[in-house]
Amino acid sequence: MKFMVVVNGSPSDSEAAxxxxxxxxxxxxxxxxxxxxxxxxxxVQVASALQxxxxxxxxxxxxxxxFISEHKLDAVVCIxxxxxxxxxxxxxxxxxxxxxxxLQAGFELSGLGQYIDGLAxxxxxxxxxxxxG
Amino acid sequence: xxNSVCVISTAAPYQGCGAKEALDVALVAATYDVDTAYLLxxxxxxxxxxxxxxxxxxxxxxxxxxxxxxxxxxxxxxxxAASLQQYGLTEADVLPGVTVVHDVAVFLQxxxxxxxx
Numbered sequence: 001m002k003f004m005v006v007v008n009g010s011p012s013d014s015e016a017a018x019x020x021x022x023x024x025x026x027x028x029x030x031x032x033x034x035x036x037x038x039x040x041x042x043x044v045q046v047a048s049a050l051q052x053x054x055x056x057x058x059x060x061x062x063x064x065x066x067f068i069s070e071h072k073l074d075a076v077v078c079i080x081x082x083x084x085x086x087x088x089x090x091x092x093x094x095x096x097x098x099x100x101x102x103l104q105a106g107f108e109l110s111g112l113g114q115y116i117d118g119l120a121x122x123x124x125x126x127x128x129x130x131x132x133g
Numbered sequence: 134x135x136n137s138v139c140v141i142s143t144a145a146p147y148q149g150c151g152a153k154e155a156l157d158v159a160l161v162a163a164t165y166d167v168d169t170a171y172l173l174x175x176x177x178x179x180x181x182x183x184x185x186x187x188x189x190x191x192x193x194x195x196x197x198x199x200x201x202x203x204x205x206x207x208x209x210x211x212x213x214a215a216s217l218q219q220y221g222l223t224e225a226d227v228l229p230g231v232t233v234v235h236d237v238a239v240f241l242q243x244x245x246x247x248x249x250x
Contacts, residue, residue, distance in 0.1 A: 006248075008250065040154065041150075041151065041154055041250070080157070081150075081154060084150065111161070112157060112158060112161040113161060113164075113165065115158065115161070116138075116158075116161055116162050116165045116167060117165075119138055119162070119167070119246045119248070120167075125246055125248065127248065127249070130151075130249075130250050131143050131144075131249055131250060
């Protein structure tokens with residue numbers, strides 16, 4: 001079965017990013033396919049390379065980066081959501097004359113069209129975080 | 134492309150960008166010729182309130198964004214009846230031309246994918 005997994009929740013204020021990673025690991029162990037990972041809303045913060053967690057913890061961005069790299073996954077971060085939250089790559093930093101860039105390796109900034117494309121390709125879309133009840 | 138998607142928004146307007154980001158997903162889906170519905174539930178019904186003036190909080194008036202939906206081919210705004218009732222609203226309090234959904238479970242069966250923000 002083909003899955004797209006979406007992370008909408010903040011890595012610091014929700015469990016979304018951690019739950020989503022454990023779910024993705026289970027998806028692959030069960031021999032299913034991850035057609036795309038999509039990071040939207042506060043979930044774009046997962047892709048910041050500047051996280052510095054307390055001693056003994058590994059940054060969630062690093063955990064995801066290792067998972068993405070090991071399994072050669074397509075990890076897309078919504079560019080509009082990222083820019084408004086201060087997650088930028090070198091190209092966007094140059095375009096907007098921002099003082100720095102911080103996109104973690106393995107993640108790519110792109111548009112919501114990738115999300116819609118994922119909806120088409122995937123048998124199941126599973127989203128973590130977001131929503132206000 | 135997916136044949137159809139229902140985008141559910143539970144986000145109130147003027148509370149950060151949650152409402153806009155849900156709406157953006159619906160607009161982009163419609164741009165890609167996906168049969169798209171936009172359904173408001175929970176606090177999302179507040180996006181529909183008539184008489185919004187964003188200038189009072191130094192923001193764009195959110196309901197103006199909803200008026201753009203027909204330009205993208207989304208002819209109907211849907212709202213859950215129970216949520217309207219929860220917030221003490223009737224059709225008179227919200228934008229004109231809204232379609233009230235009484236049984237969301239049945240409504241969602243029409244759509245290949247359902248996403249909620």
